[in-house]
Amino acid sequence: MRSGADGSTAMSDAQRRAATDVDLARVVAEGDRLALGELYSRHAGPCFALARRVLADRVLGEEVVQEVFLRLWRLPERFEPTRGSMRSFLFAQVHGRSVDLLRAETARRTREQREAFRSPTVDDDLERAVAELSEGETVRRALAGLSEGERSAIELAYFGGHTYREVAQLLELPEGTVKSRIRSGLLRLRAALIDAGVNE
Amino acid sequence: MNMHTPNDPDLDALLGAYALDALDDAERARVDVYLAQNENARLEVDELLESAASLALAPVGDATAPPELWDRISTAIDGDLASRADADDADGADAGDEVAALRARRASRRVRWISFVAAAAAVVAVVLATQVVSLHDRLDTRGTGEKDAAAAFSQAGHVAGARSVALTPPNGREVARVVLLPDGSGYLKNDGLAALDAQHTYQLWAVTGTEPHPLVISAGILGAHPEAAAFRTTSAVKGFAITIERAPGVAQSTQPVYASALLS
Numbered sequence: 001m002r003s004g005a006d007g008s009t010a011m012s013d014a015q016r017r018a019a020t021d022v023d024l025a026r027v028v029a030e031g032d033r034l035a036l037g038e039l040y041s042r043h044a045g046p047c048f049a050l051a052r053r054v055l056a057d058r059v060l061g062e063e064v065v066q067e068v069f070l071r072l073w074r075l076p077e078r079f080e081p082t083r084g085s086m087r088s089f090l091f092a093q094v095h096g097r098s099v100d101l102l103r104a105e106t107a108r109r110t111r112e113q114r115e116a117f118r119s120p121t122v123d124d125d126l127e128r129a130v131a132e133l134s135e136g137e138t139v140r141r142a143l144a145g146l147s148e149g150e151r152s153a154i155e156l157a158y159f160g161g162h163t164y165r166e167v168a169q170l171l172e173l174p175e176g177t178v179k180s181r182i183r184s185g186l187l188r189l190r191a192a193l194i195d196a197g198v199n200e
Numbered sequence: 201m202n203m204h205t206p207n208d209p210d211l212d213a214l215l216g217a218y219a220l221d222a223l224d225d226a227e228r229a230r231v232d233v234y235l236a237q238n239e240n241a242r243l244e245v246d247e248l249l250e251s252a253a254s255l256a257l258a259p260v261g262d263a264t265a266p267p268e269l270w271d272r273i274s275t276a277i278d279g280d281l282a283s284r285a286d287a288d289d290a291d292g293a294d295a296g297d298e299v300a301a302l303r304a305r306r307a308s309r310r311v312r313w314i315s316f317v318a319a320a321a322a323v324v325a326v327v328l329a330t331q332v333v334s335l336h337d338r339l340d341t342r343g344t345g346e347k348d349a350a351a352a353f354s355q356a357g358h359v360a361g362a363r364s365v366a367l368t369p370p371n372g373r374e375v376a377r378v379v380l381l382p383d384g385s386g387y388l389k390n391d392g393l394a395a396l397d398a399q400h401t402y403q404l405w406a407v408t409g410t411e412p413h414p415l416v417i418s419a420g421i422l423g424a425h426p427e428a429a430a431f432r433t434t435s436a437v438k439g440f441a442i443t444i445e446r447a448p449g450v451a452q453s454t455q456p457v458y459a460s461a462l463l464s
Contacts (some may be wrong), residue, residue, distance in 0.1 A: 035278075037270065045264045051255070089253075090253065091253035143255075159255075186219060186251040187247070189251045190248070
């Protein structure tokens with residue numbers, strides 16, 4: 001890393017590729033657009049997949065990802081490393097924004113009319129894609145380890161964008177039961193992922 | 201000293217749904233308030249959010265962002281930089297140093313912001329360890345009602361030189377918006393502040409001063425469930441924060457920051 005005349009630090013391409021997300025976030029805060037690009041290359045794919053799955057709309061998914069990364073550029077201080085990973089931060093932002101859109105009445109009306117996804121684009125970082133697939137498989141197995149009640153409640157809420165009250169109606173269960181299952185399921189999921197080395 | 205509220209089993213039960221964005225707006229706002237006051241709950245939510253984020257890695261088919269999406273983001277960043285350069289030109293800054301100026305400004309803002317947010321995240325006993333000056337009656341006392349304040353808020357956004365900002369809790373969603381005019385007049389609009397009980401009130405604070413001696417001054421007592429408010433402060437404000445205080449408000453806050461934002 002080298003220091004600029006203004007006291008900021010600039011990364012070489014190699015340093016950027018090897019840098020942690022926290023280091024990249026720090027230089028993004030100093031105005032390093034390429035560092036944001038590196039974060040984008042690491043996380044935009046899963047972010048987009050998440051937004052698209054929740055919204056069932058490719059165009060809206062792109063808008064959400066664009067908004068979240070621009071927000072990271074404009075307000076990098078919103079990411080607090082002490083509270084969680086960059087990936088978790090971005091996913092939380094993407095999910096929250098996606099759910100907001102989903103619950104907007106206009107989005108709700110058009111959701112039923114959306115076309116099937118267009119053809120996928122090619123990933124230019126195979127190694128990263130494989131790593132994500134591997135982690136994804138671990139998450140899938142961890143989800144499978146939950147009770148059916150926990151899993152269905154979590155999936156309906158997270159991927160369906162439903163409130164827990166809506167989930168209770170869909171599953172014909174008391175709201176208290178759904179709240180409890182979501183909370184216990186997430187805690188058990190975290191424990192399983194820590195055991196599997198996905199989360200620290 | 202920070203007020204640490206005891207755990208509330210009803211609200212604790214909502215934490216999982218909170219992490220999945222599965223609460224309605226009113227419940228989410230209630231939990232936001234709870235998290236601002238309860239460190240145990242906040243720690244649990246941080247863990248639950250990690251679990252929730254992991255769900256995004258579950259196989260969902262293609263996980264590739266369209267290549268053109270980065271181009272659009274990059275174009276928007278160009279727009280940001282151009283706007284900054286224009287502002288620097290207007291301020292007499294050397295146009296050739298615009299990127300350096302941006303970096304310096306962002307770095308400076310980050311230092312302040314980290315201090316600011318750390319106060320909320322770490323629930324420190326003293327807000328920013330800075331001098332806090334009581335300016336209790338900053339809320340417009342000329343009879344401006346909430347309805348008038350809401351209308352003024354809408355109009356203020358169109359005034360030349362007006363600066364607006366959205367206040368959010370850490371990792372939370374926007375709960376209020378503030379517009380500050382060049383003459384120091386300000387207007388706040390509720391965008392998600394949940395109703396408090398009668399024993400508590402929201403209080404608005406303005407961050408002024410310069411490093412290493414930022415000054416946090418009360419910009420007004422907002423009440424338990426404000427819709428909108430008008431206030432007066434100085435034009436040299438760098439950011440705003442909202443705390444939850446015992447009614448009728450305090451001269452010096454010892455509470456964690458509930459929501460905050462820095463003016464760009």
